[in-house]
Amino acid sequence: MSKRTITLILIVYLTIIWGAVIFRIDYFPLTWVPMYSVYEPSETISTSIKDKAAIKKGFRVTHRDGSISYVSYKDLNMPKPNFGRLYSAIIFGHDPPKHKQGNTSLGSINRWIRGLDDHERNFSVDWEWRMFWTINKTLRFEPGDPKFITRIESSHQKRVYKKADLLKGETRKVEIQTNTVVIDWQDQWVERWNHGLL
């Protein structure tokens, strides 16, 4: 390649990588480097309590035939940390960090490009449907099967501190919150079933 060709390649390359920054494109290998950029001041600090036994046991699920069982990360053959995220965040409807970063402070130009209204989110995922899809599909249950999972339950605890207390070194003033979620299969989702997530 000649120097001229390389110059052209470099101009195109620099344009693309800067374009990703300006238009907040975060699709690998392009990025606008949003890691840890979101700061929303809050008076409380909450952290999940890692309940190893509960994570090991997994989701409590109800099958179409009424039987109850548990689905663990081993059943799904997925990494434990990722299962932990499903167990204590995704099923509760909490977005992964990259979605939060992509949704926060999106400027007017970037909204316009994406065709988003003022309060419309850039990333919006129906996590309940995804949970049923992921777990049933992985375990090879189809909607008509008696073993098809129709209910998924999760429960986890959080420690909630007042930031002001922690900044005084006071760690004993803590509120333990137990969050429980029960999600049920909705029959109208059958239409989506064959399309999956695509």
Next chain:
Amino acid sequence: MAFCKSINRIWNQFFFTGFSGASLGLLRMYIGIGLLFFHTYQFATVLTLNPIGAMYYFVEPICYFKLLGIQYHIPALSFVMYIILMYATVLMIAGKNTRTSILVIILCIFYLKGVRDSFSGDVHHRYIIPMQILFLFLLSKCGEVHSRDARQRHIHEGIQEWEASWPIKTMQLYVALFYIWSVIAKVRVSGWVWFAGEGRIQEVLIKRSVRWGVTDQGEVVKNGLSFELAQHPDLIQFFGILVLAFELGFPLLLLIKSVKLRLAFILGVTAFHISTFVLMDVNFLLIPFVYLIFFDLVPIHQWLKSRAWPLFRRGPSIAG
């Protein structure tokens, strides 16, 4: 017209001068060695799975998996891809079928990263810089020096300075911009308050220190230093300004000619990444290996060959 000439001169001076073919070949080798560790660290969780176990259907496939219609994980395939990835990386280090090896590495990373990040939709950014470096190696003539390709094809003339310089200089520019962009992102999303003593840094320090719980005596179980540091907003403010200065100042590294000054800067950045890992659990711990791009590796390689390598070759003496 004079302005265009001046831009042209600066452009050529920056992108097309400064490195020899040997520098580029050695950089390929050493970055490849770093990648061997980096790959294993990054994909360790995927390698813990049962290769003949269930095929997991992703809850949030990464963007290119959606485009390609990849909805589930084939565990055995990930093991195969990992072996291919490591083999291709070794070939890249040796400079055997270099361009093909780099292309295979890129494809394997796309696949394995896609798998890892699709399990729960948590997309990580640790491969972005290495991927840019690999892409630039792919376009360059890095396989024509210090390589088996060069020996087998009897390439003796080497490569010219401009051909060796532009990929390395573009890598340097990308890394420098990466740090600048992270400032832009923080200011865009959260404003300057991000850098305040009672801003994001303090929040992460507290969160990461209490996440493992507290003892009966009220002391945090882990990360006591983070908790202690969080009590000192003035100190955090100082660190916040330091982070801002070093991220905004990163491009200055491109202008520093003194190797010692450059080394001092890079050691500072490395210390920053180690501290954020220890205190805040921000996992960019292994990324400093890419900073090799800021040095001409020819003298370092010579030194290793003449001083360090003989120590390993001497071998243990047989007692008795």
